[in-house]
Amino acid sequence: MKRLALGTCSLTAVVGALAHLGCASSAPPPEHAREHRHHRHEAFGSCKDAPAASTSASAAPPGYKGHGASSVPPEVLAKYPPEPLAPEVARRIQAMLDLRPPSAGALSPDGKRLFFNWAITGVQQVFRVDGAGRFPTQLTGGEDVTTLLAVTRDGKQVVLARDRKGEENPGLYLQDALRGGELTVVQHKPGVQTHFQALGADGRSIYFTANDKKRDSYVVYRYDLVERRSEPVVEADGLWRVVDTTAEGALLLQKATGALSSELWEWSPKTKQLAPLLGQGEAEEYRAAWGHGGEVLVQTSKLGDFRRLYTLAGGKLTPITEERRADVSGFSVDPAKTRVLYQVDDGGRTRLFAMDARTKRPLALPKLPEADHVNAGATTPDGRFTTLSVDDGAGPRRAYVIDWKTGKAEPWHQPSAPELATESFAKAELAHYPARDGASIPAWVRKPARCPDDPCAVVVHFHGGPESQARPGFSASAQMWVDAGFVYVEPNVRGSDGLGKAWLHADDGPKRLDVITDIEDASRWVKKAFERSGKAPKVGVYGGSYGGYSTLIGMTMFAGAYDAGVDVVGMSSLVTFLENTAPYRRQLRISEYGDPVKDREALLKLSPITHLDKLKAPLLILQGATDPRVPAGEAIQLHDALAAKGVSTKLMIFPNEGHGAQRRENQALMLGHSIAFMKKHLQGR
Helix, strand or coil: CCCCCCCCCCCCHHHCCCCCCCCCCCCCCCHHHCCCCCCCCCCCCCHHHCCCCCCCCCCCCCCCCCCCHHHCCHHHHHHCCCCCCCHHHHHHHHHHHCCCCCCCCEECCCCCCEEEEECCCCCCEEEEECCCCCCCEECCCCCCCEEEEEECCCCCEEEEEECCCCCCCCEEEEEECCCEEEEEEEECCCCCCEEEEEECCCCCEEEEEEEEEECCEEEEEEEECCCCEEEEEECCCCEEEEEEECCCCCEEEEEECCCCCEEEEEECCCCCCEEEEECCCCCCCEEEEECHHHCEEEEECCCCCCCEEEEEECCEEEECCCCCCCEEEEEEECCCCCEEEEEEEECCEEEEEEEECCCCCEECCCCCCCCCEEEEEEECCCCCEEEEEEECCCCCCEEEEEECCCCEEEEEECCCCCCCCHHHCCCCEEEEEECCCCCEEEEEEECCCCCCCCCCCEEEEECCCCCCCCCCCCCHHHHHHHHCCCEEEEECCCCCCCCCHHHHCCCCHHHHHHHCCHHHHHHHHHHHHCCECCECCCEEEEEECHHHHHHHHHHCCCCCCCCEEEEECCCCCHHHHHHHCCHHHHHHHHHHHCCCCCCHHHHHHCCHHHHHHHCCCCEEEEEECCCCCCCHHHHHHHHHHHHHCCCCCEEEEECCCCCCCCCHHHHHHHHHHHHHHHHHHHHCC
């Protein structure tokens, strides 16, 4: 799979600039914008210990229609605006938000210039640095997030994406790589997702997909960089991605069939036809790329509990990476097809490996700093230079460039930490807690050096996805919670990635009823693990997207488990969520949560809104108005239903944000209000 650059997505992106926190995106985002995917042999547990629904599970949930800004009336926005923060709260958070590491980026073909993303302006934009340690030049600006996707093979242009107000309907652009200046529009249509896919191996084309013909299907387009025009290449229904190309115009394609499952296809420029390659009629996970001599490399967990890397020949998969109880979480083949780089999820940390693309023999990597995560970025067309992202856990991640000819790795830009001593930041430590059925749930824990109370109050942060993973590493937002005097706990409940296929799929569809109790069991463990002198700590629950849903489950189905909760863009009803999420996502989300008709009874039992009568503790709800993934209607119907019961909750709707916060001022507001809310209700401050 081509890894065309640039950085990784933070697990705390619920308030981060990338805002990819959510119920895993149905169409995988570009490699640079996706955290590397990071498994027990059976689905554990039963829901027999879960509280029964307080209302009839067959009752219809409250209803709303649609998603995005047009679904939220102006009077509702006016009624629930974001509130300003107290100056002393805002000051500290703004300082922490200055910890914005640049991405690893992509080099010009000659290796002399590095292009990268940086949110130092408050919104992610594109920069260029003309040599290691040089002062960067800003290429893009404005209020909309702009993302570097690739550098054309002649080095003359950069390929960019730009989104508006978190709508997740990005457009595709080109810009002069040296002069900068105005952007050239390839395609940007209202209400349409236009996603860059790959550089053409012919050097004169780029490939992108768009749902401009059908909202639940992607057409594959080829854009000619010389003639400046687009033409459709693959118009078959489906959620298609281009994962590799040849100079003759052949395409290696991935067609998503579920939240994680996919099929592999090849498209011939001679016949203009699609040919099935692997995965048809299955429900397995596949990623692929062409390797040396046109062989197909495949990353999959089909033949075991963990993902490995294989070659595919005659329909047979032959492993080329060793068997581990750890995932190959990502891989790339350089454009010259000389080298394969792959990452292994080593208990939550990321280890980088290299092999010869022809012989499959291991290759030595240059000496790099000890780090929690080392991820490969982009490689130049001749295979000589590769960018890396290095997170040592002690400071913001740094970008290195490997020169394979000299065997050396050199840092190209240095992240800053103004007025902050990051070496004092709390390191994440791995713990485990027992589920009621005997399963052992891993959780990363960060502790303050001292507490304002004895015992320390605890905040349990559930990640999004659900097919995501809490991981160690440097995190300014996690440190904000620690600085506020909280023990910060991040569990990897069943359904999380990085622990094997069985663990990952243990919560699919109605099976979620068997493992949803992992949420309550986290609170039970925390209260025992962090008690002092026989006194249990106050415990809050917090999360975004699926983590927001987990928060609401903890506050309703398991009322009493948590003393306060903050829900950011979470689902209040799995039924109305599936009915109103964007069409391009719905069919794949169904494979994760269940069918709204066939599995309706289970979905209603699993919906927080079914259990509102049990709510006992204070709840804060934060929502973006333009969110296409979890519509604002999920937050509004929850707030209105509680208000009708006479229960007071706090709701804030951000009119210019979608699935999380992209703008600095809104990131500060979301984090600031979340922390202040927990301090008030857990610490009495």
